[in-house]
Every structure is written in structure tokens, then in C-alpha cells.
Amino acid sequence: MSADPSGDGRLPRNATVADYIVARLAEWGVHRYYGYPGDGINGMTSALQRAAGGTQFIQVRHEETAGFAASAHVKYGGGPLGCVLVTSGPGAIHVLNGLYDAKLDHQPVVALLGHTALPAEGGGYYQEVDLLALYKDVASAFLAQLDDPSQARHLVDRACRTALARRTVTALVLPSDVQDEPAVPEPPHAHGYYHTSAVPSSMPTVPPEEEVRRAAEVLRGGEKVAMLVGQGALGAEDEVRRVADRLGAGVATALLGFAAVDHRQPWVTGAIGLLGSRPSWQLMRECDRLLIVGSNMPYSEFYPPQGQARAVQIDLDGSRMGLRYPTEVNLTGDAAPTLRALLRELGTGPVPTAWRATLADATGKWRRAQRELAEQQADPVNPQLLFATLDDALPDDAMLAVDCGTATAWYARHVRVRPGMLASLSGTLLSMGGAMPYAIAAKFAHPDRPLVALIGDGAMQMNGVNELITVAKYWREWADPRFVVLVLNNRDLSFVSWEQRSGEGTPMFPASQDLPDVAYHRWAEVLGLDGVLVDSPDQVPDLWQRALGADRPVVVNAVVDPAELMLPPHFTVEQARKTAAAVLRGDSDRTEILRRGLPSVVATYRPRRRGR
Numbered sequence: 001m002s003a004d005p006s007g008d009g010r011l012p013r014n015a016t017v018a019d020y021i022v023a024r025l026a027e028w029g030v031h032r033y034y035g036y037p038g039d040g041i042n043g044m045t046s047a048l049q050r051a052a053g054g055t056q057f058i059q060v061r062h063e064e065t066a067g068f069a070a071s072a073h074v075k076y077g078g079g080p081l082g083c084v085l086v087t088s089g090p091g092a093i094h095v096l097n098g099l100y101d102a103k104l105d106h107q108p109v110v111a112l113l114g115h116t117a118l119p120a121e122g123g124g125y126y127q128e129v130d131l132l133a134l135y136k137d138v139a140s141a142f143l144a145q146l147d148d149p150s151q152a153r154h155l156v157d158r159a160c161r162t163a164l165a166r167r168t169v170t171a172l173v174l175p176s177d178v179q180d181e182p183a184v185p186e187p188p189h190a191h192g193y194y195h196t197s198a199v200p201s202s203m204p205t206v207p208p209e210e211e212v213r214r215a216a217e218v219l220r221g222g223e224k225v226a227m228l229v230g231q232g233a234l235g236a237e238d239e240v241r242r243v244a245d246r247l248g249a250g251v252a253t254a255l256l257g258f259a260a261v262d263h264r265q266p267w268v269t270g271a272i273g274l275l276g277s278r279p280s281w282q283l284m285r286e287c288d289r290l291l292i293v294g295s296n297m298p299y300s301e302f303y304p305p306q307g308q309a310r311a312v313q314i315d316l317d318g319s320r321m322g323l324r325y326p327t328e329v330n331l332t333g334d335a336a337p338t339l340r341a342l343l344r345e346l347g348t349g350p351v352p353t354a355w356r357a358t359l360a361d362a363t364g365k366w367r368r369a370q371r372e373l374a375e376q377q378a379d380p381v382n383p384q385l386l387f388a389t390l391d392d393a394l395p396d397d398a399m400l401a402v403d404c405g406t407a408t409a410w411y412a413r414h415v416r417v418r419p420g421m422l423a424s425l426s427g428t429l430l431s432m433g434g435a436m437p438y439a440i441a442a443k444f445a446h447p448d449r450p451l452v453a454l455i456g457d458g459a460m461q462m463n464g465v466n467e468l469i470t471v472a473k474y475w476r477e478w479a480d481p482r483f484v485v486l487v488l489n490n491r492d493l494s495f496v497s498w499e500q501r502s503g504e505g506t507p508m509f510p511a512s513q514d515l516p517d518v519a520y521h522r523w524a525e526v527l528g529l530d531g532v533l534v535d536s537p538d539q540v541p542d543l544w545q546r547a548l549g550a551d552r553p554v555v556v557n558a559v560v561d562p563a564e565l566m567l568p569p570h571f572t573v574e575q576a577r578k579t580a581a582a583v584l585r586g587d588s589d590r591t592e593i594l595r596r597g598l599p600s601v602v603a604t605y606r607p608r609r610r611g612r
Contacts, residue, residue, distance in 0.1 A: 011183065017149045018047035020183035021112070021156055021174075022055065027198040028160040029080045030110070032056045032073060032444065034066035038087025040114025040127065043179025045085075058444060058474070060437070061466040063091050067098015067109075068426070068437030074107045075231075075424045075438070076399065078445030080200075081163060082109035088116060088176070089127025092134070097431060099138050099169050104428035105231070105256065106317075108163035110170050111139065117177040118147060131173045139171035146174055149184040150193055157196040165201050167316070204316060206341050207331040215312040215329040216345035222289030222310070224355045225249035228272060231256035231427070232294015232315055232335050237419040239339035240293065246343060247291070248351040250359040252280035254297045255402075255412060256427035263416035266360035271412035273299045274568045279362040281569045292327070294335050296320050298428075314338050370413050378561035380535050383488050386543070386558055387414035390452065390486075393544035396420050397449050399442045403435035405456035405495040407488055409566050422446070432459040436467040439485070443478055450482035450548060457489045457515055465523060468555065472527040475553050483553035487520045490562035498566045524555035535559040 011023050021044070031054050037045050048057050060066050063086045070082030082102065086095045092113045102109040113135070115121075116128045135143050142162040144155050159170040187193035206212070219225065225247040233240050237260055244251050244267065251261050252272040261268050269279035284290075284304050290311040303325045304311075311327040314335055321330035331338050374384035387410040394400075394415070400423035402411050408425065417423050422442065426434035439453040455464055464485070475481055492515060497508040521531025530550050534543060534557065547554045 011185070012050050015183040015185075016043060016047060016179065017146070017152050017181050017183050018043040018174075018179040019050060020149075020152050020185055021179075022047045022051050024153060024156045024198060025083065025110070025160070026051075026055065028156075028200070030083045030160075032058060032078065033083050033085045033112075034058050034060060034069040034073070034441070035085035036060060036063050036066065036087070036091060038091050038114060040088030040091065040116075040176050041085055041112070041174070041179070043176060044112065044114070044174065047179075056444075057085070058440075058470075060440070060470050062463060063094035064097050064433070065437040065440070065463060065467055065470070067095040067111075068101055068431075068434050069098070069441040070109045070111075071098060071102035071105060071107045072401070072424065072434075072438040072441035073445060074102075074109070075105070076422050076442040076445040078441060080108065081160060082107060083112065084109065085112045087114040087127075088131075089129050092129065092131055096134075096138060097429075098437065099171075101426045101429045101431055101434060103138050103169045105426070106167040108167050108169075110159050110163050110172070111135075113171060113173050114179075115145070115173045115175045118175045119177070121175070131171075135171045135173075139169050141166045141168045142170040144172060146172060146178055149178065149181045150187040152183070153185065153187060154194040154196040157198055160198075161201055165203070203334065204332055205334050206337045207333045209341070211329060211331055212338070212341045213345050215331055215342055216347075218310050218312050218328050219247060219289050219291060219342075220346060220349065222247065222287075223352045224287045225289040225291070225352070226283045226287035226304070226309070227251045227291045227293060228254065228284075228295050228297065229257045229260045229293045230254040230295025230297060231260075233257050233260035234294075236260065236293070236336035236339055237262075239336050239343070243291070243339050243343055243346070246346050246351070247289070248353060248356050249289075249291070250279075250283045250287075250356065252276070252283050254295045254427070255408070255425060257295060258417040259419065259421055259423050260294075262418045264418060266363055267356050269359060269363050270366075272302050273297060275409045275412045276302070276569050277363075277413060278366050278569045279359060282362055283359060290325065292325070293339070296323065298324065300324055314342075374414065378537075378564060381537055381540065381558055381560045383490070383558070383560040383564050384410050384414060385537065385540055386486060386488075386534075386560070387411060387454075389540055390544055391415045393548060394421070394452070395450055395548070399423070399439075399446060399449055399451045401425070401435045401438035401442055401451065401453040403453075403455040403459040404430045404432050405459060405488075405493075406490075406498075406564075406566055407435075407454045407456050407459075407486075409495075411454055422449075432456075433462040433464070435459060436464045436485070439483065440467065440470055440474075443483060444474075447478035448480050450480055450484075452484045452486065452548075454486050455488070456493075456495070457487055457491065457518070457520075458493045460485075460487045460520060461515065461518065465518070465520070468524060468527055468529070471553050472529060475529075481552050482548055482550065484547045484550075485524075485553070485555045487555065487557050488560050489517070489520065489557055490560045490564075491515045491517050492562040494562050494564075495566065497562070519557065520555050521557040524553070528552075530554040532556045533559070
């Protein structure tokens with residue numbers, strides 16, 4: 001019996017189960033593993049050491065980073081499947097947060113988890129954790145333990161096939177002793193054994209013609225058409241633009257779908273939701289037709305009021321349709337070919353130009369107002385100015401990794417992402433600490449492209465300072481060394497502080513919100529990277545030219561104003577009342593908030609009355 005049924009030489013002589021797992025995963029397109037070593041996966045790391053060229057093990061500083069990076073590996077186009085490899089017990093526990101990011105953002109990731117040797121299971125061995133129980137939620141689509149070498153083929157195949165087909169996380173538990181047993185690439189042709197395929201399953205592409213025709217009938221004739229695009233529209237940029245032009249539509253974007261449209265276009269109203277734009281709010285409040293493409297944005301209050309708009313939705317997963325708004329037609333299919341089919345059914349006809357003119361006017365005014373806010377004085381630096389000037393300086397092929405917090409808000413409002421760029425974040429889990437792992441994975445996926453990571457000081461302290469060590473370890477391997485980390489250093493968990501003010505009516509709570517001041521730029525220099533301190537607005541105009549022109553990764557320690565106002569696009573009377581109450585109750589940033597002009601800024605976000 002041949003040890004390598006594919007005959008391509010991937011398996012070494014006397015191959016182990018671990019050798020076979022690595023070879024079989026390669027057939028599924030897995031060539032990069034993110035993880036951290038331990039004795040529970042010694043068989044696997046030894047197999048990676050023996051593997052044929054082209055297979056990488058990326059050693060991060062913490063298993064949580066490995067999970068995030070595996071999710072981002074797929075998001076940034078590094079391959080069809082992300083993969084983590086972590087040891088038993090604490091390693092498998094640590095990686096969970098990053099895997100939940102992949103699960104909630106529907107990214108196919110296979111988790112390989114080391115485990116206690118079979119004879120010791122059930123005996124209270126060191127690091128023995130019931131991984132099948134622990135992972136039954138995050139890997140609910142497929143979770144199995146490999147107890148016999150003959151299982152390796154069908155378990156790997158099913159884990160990969162399920163992850164791809166359902167766009168989710170699957171997991172294999174690998175007892176340490178089984179990893180070193182002789183491989184069985186060809187199970188016996190006998191009862192109870194399987195002979196599985198490493199060929200991915202086809203995906204739904206275009207819905208039935210009749211359903212596409214129904215969708216066109218719903219959308220055709222709308223005078224105020226809105227489109228909401230999410231990550232499912234990535235790769236369908238041209239189709240989104242053509243359908244929007246045919247319908248005379250305005251387009252709002254979920255944060256995960258930012259790169260699906262050109263945000264420089266006047267009919268692109270920008271982000272939607274709590275961190276979104278005023279024009280996107282107006283788009284949804286006034287539209288009479290709604291086309292949702294690849295988005296499951298959950299804030300129901302940001303959709304049109306029920307009954308106002310007739311709606312159509314396009315998504316790969318039929319189970320996620322009609323969950324946010326009562327759609328009339330649900331088209332299960334891939335965005336690009338489905339939109340092309342829809343375009344054919346729409347045919348030619350009058351385009352509602354007046355609606356687009358209204359949106360262009362609103363969007364232009366919003367963008368000018370945001371730039372004015374960015375240019376206002378702050379103490380010492382206005383964080384919005386950093387993002388507004390970054391927008392002016394970004395190369396066409398830039399990659400962006402964004403953390404959760406005020407950095408997300410300023411990114412959503414100031415950075416006009418355009419096709420050709422790549423940009424992502426922890427979009428549904430909304431986990432702090434995701435940007436640095438995303439940035440690392442993006443850079444391994446495209447080592448010849450510049451990258452900018454946008455991170456608050458809370459997230460930077462959470463795992464960013466440690467993962468800078470990973471950057472220092474690997475950056476010389478990248479064809480383009482540009483890796484810029486912007487740290488918003490305001491010594492405050494400011495997003496939560498503003499949530500407390502507007503949601504609870506309570507002042508910022510220093511015991512929970514205050515952060516220590518860290519010289520992030522100095523830490524970068526210790527690691528052999530470049531560091532820049534920005535503590536004056538006079539330094540901002542030349543900042544991005546220097547950072548994007550450096551010959552090595554750069555950390556920008558930007559000392560920014562914690563009192564910079566962060567308000568939703570439809571700031572309500574109740575939110576204004578609670579925010580004012582919080583300030584008047586002795587908020588530690590009271591003086592700065594009042595100096596920044598709370599009443600005047602609130603006025604620019606308040607909903608206008610219809611007819612005005």
C-alpha cells in the first residue's frame with residue numbers, strides 16, 4: 001500500500017498520521033498555519049517541519065491571535081481556508097475568541113487542537129479539558145476527535161468541506177499519541193471505513209430565472225432606491241456599481257463591506273449603523289425600494305420603517321434572509337452572477353436622477369462637516385484629523401486593519417475605501433484586539449502591499465504590544481516592509497466612556513476607564529522598528545508621508561483628545577439629555593467636552609424634520 005495515494009511526494013517515508021493530515025490539508029488549499037507550539041501538538045509541528053516546501057507555521061505570541069489571524073487569512077484573500085494549530089488545554093481555550101470572530105463573520109476556518117493521549121484520557125491528566133464539550137458551540141457545524149489513524153482522511157475532508165460549504169468554523173481534536181502513529185492514507189475497503197474526496201463542493205451561484213424576474217419587478221419603478229451592501233458583495237464591485245446606476249440608487253455599506261464600493265462616489269452614503277453617516281440614515285428613512293446584498297447588519301432601527309420600502313435580498317445562505325427587514329423576494333446565490341442576472345431582467349428604463357442628486361447633496365455636506373470637525377482644535381491632537389489626512393495619503397493598493405472602538409468610528413466617517421483596497425475588522429463579534437492579528441495575516445497574504453492598522457490604546461495594550469514582537473520577527477520576509485500601526489493614545493477606553501454618557505447618563509468612570517500612558521513608539525524602537533510620537537497638530541501634515549515611506553514597520557503613538565465627541569448619526573433627544581446630564585454630574589472630561597462645543601456638535605447630528 002502506498003503511503004501517498006496522490007503520488008506527488010508530499011508524504012515522507014514512514015509517514016505518521018500528522019504527516020498525512022498536513023498533506024491532506026494541502027490538497028484543500030491549507031498552506032499556512034497560525035498557532036503556538038506545545039507538547040499536545042508535537043506530532044503536528046514535527047510533521048510541518050518535514051512537509052514539502054510552501055507550508056508555513058506562523059508563530060504568534062498568543063493563541064487568541066492565531067484565531068483572529070486564521071479568520072483574517074480568508075478575509076484578506078490569503079486562501080480559501082484559515083487554519084489554527086494549538087496545543088491542548090490552555091492553548092485550545094485561548095484560541096476560542098478568535099475562532100468566534102470567524103464563526104460570527106462566516107469565515108471558513110479549521111481548528112486543529114492538541115489533546116491528552118488516549119490512554120490518559122479520563123484520568124485527570126495535566127491540561128486535560130473536555131474539548132468536545134468546550135467546542136460544541138463554536139464548531140457546531142463539525143467537531144470530531146481522531147482516535148484511529150484510519151479516520152484521518154474522512155475527518156479532515158469533512159472538516160474542510162463543511163467549513164467551506166457553511167462558511168464557518170470546524171474543529172478536529174488530535175490526541176497526542178495518535179498524531180505519531182503510522183498513517184493510513186487508504187482505509188480498507190471494508191464495512192465501517194470511508195473513502196472520501198478532497199474536492200470542494202460546488203456553491204449556489206444564480207437563483208432561478210423566475211425568482212430573479214420577480215426581484216426585478218419589485219425594484220423596477222422605485223423612485224428612491226437604496227442598496228445596503230455587506231461583505232457578501234466583496235468581489236462584485238463592478239456589478240454593485242452597475243445595478244446601482246441602473247436603479248439610480250444610493251448605496252450604504254456595512255463595515256465589512258466597505259471595499260465593495262468606491263466611497264469617493266457622491267451616491268455612496270458610507271457606513272450604516274451606530275458608527276455610520278447621516279446620509280446613510282437619511283437614505284434608509286426616505287427610500288421606497290431596498291436591495292440588500294450580502295449583508296446581515298443587525299441594527300433594525302437603521303433599516304426603513306416596516307412597510308415603507310419594498311425589499312429584495314441577495315445572500316449565499318438562504319437561512320439569513322428576511323431576518324432584518326420583511327423582504328418580498330430572497331435570492332439565494334453568489335452576489336456577482338446574481339447581480340448580473342438581475343441587471344439583465346431590469347433592462348433599460350428611466351433612472352431617478354433627482355433622488356441621486358438629493359443624496360449627493362446630503363453626502364457632500366456630511367463629508368464637508370466631518371472634515372471641519374476633524375480640523376477643529378483639540379487637546380493635544382484631534383483624532384479625527386489623523387484619519388482625514390490618512391484618507392488623503394492612502395495608496396491605491398493599501399490594506400487596512402481596524403480595531404473596535406473610537407478608531408472604528410473615525411475610520412467609518414473619514415476613510416473613503418475604494419475598490420483595489422482591502423479592509424476588515426471584527427465585524428460581528430466586535431472584539432477588541434483584532435486589528436493587529438488581522439494586520440499580520442493580511443501582510444502574510446499580500447507581503448508586497450502596504451498596510452495600516454488603526455488601533456485604540458486599550459486594544460494595543462490588550463495584545464498589540466506583544467504582537468509587535470511577531471511583526472519584528474517576520475517583517476524582513478515581506479517584499480514591501482510598510483506596516484504602519486496608528487495607536488490612538490487618549491489614556492481612556494473612550495468608546496465605552498461615550499456609551500456610558502449617552503446610554504446611562506453617567507460620567508466617565510475613571511476606575512474602569514483610565515488607561516496607563518505607554519510610550520508605544522519607544523517599544524517599537526526597542527524591537528528594531530521605527531517609532532513616531534505625535535503630540536501636536538503641527539506634526540500631522542507630514543505624518544503619513546513619513547510613515548508610509550519608511551523602510552520598516554512604524555508605530556505612531558498619537559496622543560489624542562479623550563474628549564473628542566463620538567455621536568451616532570441620529571443623536572436622539574434622550575441621548576442628548578443623558579450625555580448632558582453625565583457632563584453636568586462632574587465627568588472628568590467635563591471642561592474639554594464643553595470646550596469642544598457639545599451643543600453645536602450635537603446639532604449637526606440631530607435628525608432634521610421631513611420637509612426641511
